[in-house]
Amino acid sequence: MSANTKIVVLRRKELLYTGIFAALGVLFVILLLMLLLPGKAADTSGTPDSPDSTAETAMPDNVADLGRIPQSAQTEDVSTGAVADADAVLDNASGPVGTANTYIPGIYTTELILGSETVNVEVIVNDHAITSLSLADPDETLTTMYPLLEPTMDSLSEQICETQDLSQVTYSAETRYTSLVLL
Structure with a gap:
């Protein structure tokens, strides 16, 4: 019975590089799984999911706020986003009847x-x-x-x-x- 002793030499630099690459590999696999697997992605952007949603959205700077007109009396042109008073009747001489300002x-x-x-x-x-x-x-x-x-x-x-x-x-x-x- 002879004893064959095997000596393994590990250098600190090689161990450090191997550890770093192993950690990066694990992190890459986790990120890949997060991206590819469907999950419960909650929409936190604050935008409504559908056009008929009742969530209030901010008005753009170039659109006038017609908050004085009740929502039931407003009609919206979907192509331009313009809002008009549906109750106002146009009278050529004096402007719309029954409203202060259109x-x-x-x-x-x-x-x-x-x-x-x-x-x-x-x-x-x-x-x-x-x-x-x-x-x-x-x-x-x-x-x-x-x-x-x-x-x-x-x-x-x-x-x-x-x-x-x-x-x-x-x-x-x-x-x-x-x-x-x-x-």
């Missing part, structure tokens, strides 16, 4: 991007009606590239100021796409 008076602008050019659309409103819609300082290159832009805006402005209703706006087949972009 709009917050002011000049509102938004930027419209057409290709590589931009143009500002300006809407002027008083307490009771939209008084003017126009293109604010259209560039010469823009009017050259889009020749129907200004005449179409003038036509839409006339109709909107007269009827105060976007659903009653009409346009020809020639200006259909330009009108839709502007609306």
Whole structure:
């Protein structure tokens, strides 16, 4: 019986590297399992799950708060997010009947991007009606590239100021796409 002694030499540096890589491997497997396995992911963002949710959301800066009108009397245009008073009846001489103010008076602008050019659309409103819609300082290159832009805006402005209703706006087949972009 001879004793064969085997001597194993472990270096501290190799043990340290092995331990670090083993810990990183375990951490990687745990993270991979958390990402791939379905779990109880609670939505903590505060956004409602469905459009008919009753949770109150914050109004954007460019939308007027019409809190004085009861929710049952408001109608919302889903395409634009605009809120209008359903009980107000438009009277051309004196504005809406039965309401103090329908709009917050002011000049509102938004930027419209057409290709590589931009143009500002300006809407002027008083307490009771939209008084003017126009293109604010259209560039010469823009009017050259889009020749129907200004005449179409003038036509839409006339109709909107007269009827105060976007659903009653009409346009020809020639200006259909330009009108839709502007609306």
